[in-house]
Amino acid sequence: MEKKEAMEMENPLGVMTFSDQIPTSFSSSSVFDMSYEGEKGSLGFMDLLGIQDFSPSLFDLFHAPSVPPPPPTPSSTLPDTSEVLNFPATPNSSSISSSSTEAVNDEQQQTKPAEEEEDEKAKKQSKPKKKKEKRQREPRFAFVTKSEVDHLEDGYRWRKYGQKAVKNSPFPRSYYRCTSASCGVKKRVERSSDDPTTVVTTYEGQHTHPSPVMPRRSVAGISLDSGNFAASTTSFTMPMHITQSHYHQQQQHSYFQNLPPSLNFMSSTISPSSFLQERRFCTSTPSLIRDHGLLQDIVPSVMRKEE
DNA sequence: CGATTTTGACCAGCGC
DNA sequence: GCGCTGGTCAAAATCG
Numbered sequence: 001m002e003k004k005e006a007m008e009m010e011n012p013l014g015v016m017t018f019s020d021q022i023p024t025s026f027s028s029s030s031v032f033d034m035s036y037e038g039e040k041g042s043l044g045f046m047d048l049l050g051i052q053d054f055s056p057s058l059f060d061l062f063h064a065p066s067v068p069p070p071p072p073t074p075s076s077t078l079p080d081t082s083e084v085l086n087f088p089a090t091p092n093s094s095s096i097s098s099s100s101t102e103a104v105n106d107e108q109q110q111t112k113p114a115e116e117e118e119d120e121k122a123k124k125q126s127k128p129k130k131k132k133e134k135r136q137r138e139p140r141f142a143f144v145t146k147s148e149v150d151h152l153e154d155g156y157r158w159r160k161y162g163q164k165a166v167k168n169s170p171f172p173r174s175y176y177r178c179t180s181a182s183c184g185v186k187k188r189v190e191r192s193s194d195d196p197t198t199v200v201t202t203y204e205g206q207h208t209h210p211s212p213v214m215p216r217r218s219v220a221g222i223s224l225d226s227g228n229f230a231a232s233t234t235s236f237t238m239p240m241h242i243t244q245s246h247y248h249q250q251q252q253h254s255y256f257q258n259l260p261p262s263l264n265f266m267s268s269t270i271s272p273s274s275f276l277q278e279r280r281f282c283t284s285t286p287s288l289i290r291d292h293g294l295l296q297d298i299v300p301s302v303m304r305k306e307e
Numbered sequence: 308c309g310a311t312t313t314t315g316a317c318c319a320g321c322g323c
Numbered sequence: 324g325c326g327c328t329g330g331t332c333a334a335a336a337t338c339g
């Protein structure tokens with residue numbers, strides 16, 4: 001798969017890496033490692049943040065001091081990290097790495113929504129698709145969580161549609177699809193062979209509907225109210241203000257300034273207000289920070305596809 | 308009985 | 324062309 005993605009990578013994108021240790025439904029001390037994958041390539045810039053040793057909240061995550069970032073690496077010399085999850089250096093740290101073809105490759109994205117569904121269907125059915133046009137994947141967002149259970153509760157309902165043995169890993173990879181009719185979001189779940197205590201979950205696509213299951217006050221008995229983890233059922237959830245602070249932090253470190261234009265979207269295209277606006281767009285009650293409990297709650301709009 | 312999971316088969320893409 | 328691998332399909336089994 002790496003190969004495939006590498007092939008699809010035309011514009012290297014950044015790899016967002018956050019780190020945190022947060023309480024989740026699956027573990028009282030979950031390592032949180034997220035990776036937003038992209039087809040056009042990725043660049044480890046967020047992981048350069050080296051964020052670690054955070055208090056158990058995403059909010060803190062974006063405010064905690066970070067270690068000095070390593071010198072920016074030219075995208076051209078970066079390895080293919082489309083599937084790399086940037087495991088944290090420390091046991092308690094984790095990372096969110098992101099890269100998305102779609103994030104930057106908007107044009108193709110724009111034309112996707114309606115026609116893509118059909119395209120995908122056709123693909124699956126008879127697959128008489130043209131070779132030239134490789135399948136454009138949805139933005140993918142992966143994270144690593146220290147958990148004993150493979151399938152983590154994230155507020156949505158999933159139907160397992162496949163399972164495959166993973167090369168060089170004793171653990172199988174499971175494929176899930178959102179059960180909602182019009183929602184084509186998929187996710188892969190696999191246990192890390194390096195660290196069997198961690199689960200790698202990769203989301204692909206955007207939910208086109210609100211979370212059908214939204215236990216907002218607690219997850220598996222773990223209340224989230226006490227912390228800043230204001231939004232909800234899953235570690236994916238991120239309050240608006242966090243997103244904003246995230247932006248600021250990035251600005252402070254000026255990581256993006258050293259990135260190629262295609263990677264510089266965070267500093268050049270996104271402003272705090274744009275984040276806010278996006279959030280408002282997603283929520284009817286901005287002040288209350290409504291989340292759907294998934295990607296859409298954490299991934300900036302520019303990294304997602306607009307409907 | 309409908310929804311979900313399991314699992315073998317199938318297909319596409321890729322490297323050799 | 325062949326083999327490998329990731330991803331998906333779909334029938335059967337299982338679950339609630």
